[in-house]
Amino acid sequence: MSLPTGVSVFERGWLSSNNILIQGAGGTALIDSGYCTHADQTLALLDSALQGRPLDLLLNTHLHSDHCGGNAALQARYPALQTHIPPAHADYVRVWDAHALSYTPTGQQCPRFHLDATLRPGTEIQLGDLQWQVHAAPGHDPHSVILFEPHSRALVSADALWEKGFGVVFPELDGDDAFDEVAATLDLIERLNPATVIPGHGAPFTDAAQAIAYARQRLNGFVQNPAKHLQYAAKVLLKFKLLEAQRLELDALLGWARGTPYFATMLSTHFDGQTFEAAARQLVQDLVRSGAARVQDSVVYNIG
Numbered sequence: 478m479s480l481p482t483g484v485s486v487f488e489r490g491w492l493s494s495n496n497i498l499i500q501g502a503g504g505t506a507l508i509d510s511g512y513c514t515h516a517d518q519t520l521a522l523l524d525s526a527l528q529g530r531p532l533d534l535l536l537n538t539h540l541h542s543d544h545c546g547g548n549a550a551l552q553a554r555y556p557a558l559q560t561h562i563p564p565a566h567a568d569y570v571r572v573w574d575a576h577a578l579s580y581t582p583t584g585q586q587c588p589r590f591h592l593d594a595t596l597r598p599g600t601e602i603q604l605g606d607l608q609w610q611v612h613a614a615p616g617h618d619p620h621s622v623i624l625f626e627p628h629s630r631a632l633v634s635a636d637a638l639w640e641k642g643f644g645v646v647f648p649e650l651d652g653d654d655a656f657d658e659v660a661a662t663l664d665l666i667e668r669l670n671p672a673t674v675i676p677g678h679g680a681p682f683t684d685a686a687q688a689i690a691y692a693r694q695r696l697n698g699f700v701q702n703p704a705k706h707l708q709y710a711a712k713v714l715l716k717f718k719l720l721e722a723q724r725l726e727l728d729a730l731l732g733w734a735r736g737t738p739y740f741a742t743m744l745s746t747h748f749d750g751q752t753f754e755a756a757a758r759q760l761v762q763d764l765v766r767s768g769a770a771r772v773q774d775s776v777v778y779n780i781g
Contacts, residue, residue, distance in 0.1 A: 479673070481629040483605040486675055487522045489515070492720040494544040494677045497633055498526055501605030506534035508604075508624065508633055509677065510547030513586050514721055519547045520554055534604065535560045536596060538614075538635035539621035540570070540578055540587075541644075543717075544677065548590035561602075564595035565620040579647070583714060584737035586721075596622050609633075612669075616659030617644035623662075625669050632671035632685070637662050639676045640688050642695050645710045649703070650739050656700050663689050663696070707747040711760050714739060716769055719779035727775045731757050 480486065487496040493511030496519060500506075505527060511519045523532060532555045537545045540562060552558055562570060569577040573589045580587045596602070598613035607626050614623040614637040624633040636644030637659075648655035667689055674688065675681045682688065699706040718733060719725065725733070734740045734757045741753075748756035761777060764770040771778050 479629075480675075480681065481607055481626055481631050483607070484631065484675075485526055486681055487519075487526075488680055489678075490720070491678055492543060492717065493519070493546075494635075495675065495679075496522065497675055498523070499605040499607065500527075500530070501607070503603055503606045504533040505530055506536060506604040507532055507551070508536045509538055509544040509635070510535060510551055512543045512721070513546035513550070513588055516547045516550035520550060523551075531555055532558055534558070536602075536604075536624075537562045538623065538633065538677070539563060539618040540566050541618060541636075541647075542580055542583070542585040542587040544635070545590070546587050549588035552590055559593045560590065561594045561596045562592050563620040563622050564597055567592055567595055582738040584718065584733055584739075598622055612665060614662045614665070616646055616648075616655055616662045619648055619653075619655065619658070623666070625671065630670065630672035631675065632666065632669060632673070633675045634666065634671075635677040638666055638674060638685075638688055638692055639679050640674075640682045641679075641691060643692050644677070645713050646699070646706065647710075649706060650710055650742060652742075656696060659696050660693070663692055704747050707743045708760075708763075711740065711743045711747070712763055712769075715760055716764060716779075719764075719770055719777065722779070724776055724778045727758075727761070727772065727777050730761070730777050 483499055483501045485498045489495050489511055493515040494509045497508040535551055535558055570592050575581045596611050598611050600611050601608050610625045612623050614621045617636045621635055623635055623637055646655050671685050673681055673683055674685050744756040770780055
């Protein structure tokens with residue numbers, strides 16, 4: 478697959494987002510920094526790729542913990558590093574409001590970091606030797622952006638488009654209608670007509686039309702049955718915790734779920750009439766049936 482000159486993709490997993498390194502005579506830039514527990518690996522990948530060059534610029538497509546959890550470690554390693562984030566969360570970062578930034582509601586970690594500037598939709602930014610367009614991409618996150626390089630038609634799509642779907646539509650968990658925003662973002666990507674898509678998770682791919690068609694089919698299923706999306710979101714959060722811990726006593730996992738605000742909303746909506754513990758245990762069993770986890774002697778193990 479042909480990526481633009483100077484662009485490298487560190488394909489990670491589901492706990493850490495992909496990292497996109499862009500190098501050129503104009504400097505070095507990294508898009509998204511992964512989860513905090515993978516920060517040492519992120520630093521090692523950069524050390525190997527940069528070969529002694531400093532990292533000049535760090536961009537976050539959005540501020541979910543798997544995309545910016547490595548920011549603090551990168552800022553500590555590279556003191557002159559400039560960090561750019563989407564504008565709507567700038568004030569929350571300045572005062573460090575962990576609830577507004579989603580870390581408390583999701584039960585996830587993100588060490589405090591600072592910002593230097595914002596990534597404003599409708600503008601362009603030079604990364605390495607290339608000019609990239611910044612586009613608003615609400616849906617998965619209301620303030621997410623995607624980046625498009627028009628000469629090569631390369632798109633950094635974050636969690637707005639994967640080869641098989643898109644990220645949990647988090648505004649819907651707060652009771653805000655956002656499925657239409659997902660659809661509008663897919664329309665935007667279709668108009669951009671990217672030749673290569675670099676997603677937030679998974680390998681880069683070239684068949685954007687097929688990915689968009691699949692995403693629209695998945696979105697339609699959620700629109701027709703919003704409870705299906707809530708169940709999917711609850712399992713994603715449980716799986717994320719298992720990816721972070723790798724193994725947890727079942728009681729500890731249920732305790733974490735009980736203390737995670739999003740679960741109260743999702744379980745009361747999707748599992749109306751069941752106790753919290755019964756509903757959470759059912760979700761764990763769903764993960765086991767799908768091959769994403771196993772339970773042995775009251776310990777839940779991550780698989781994959």
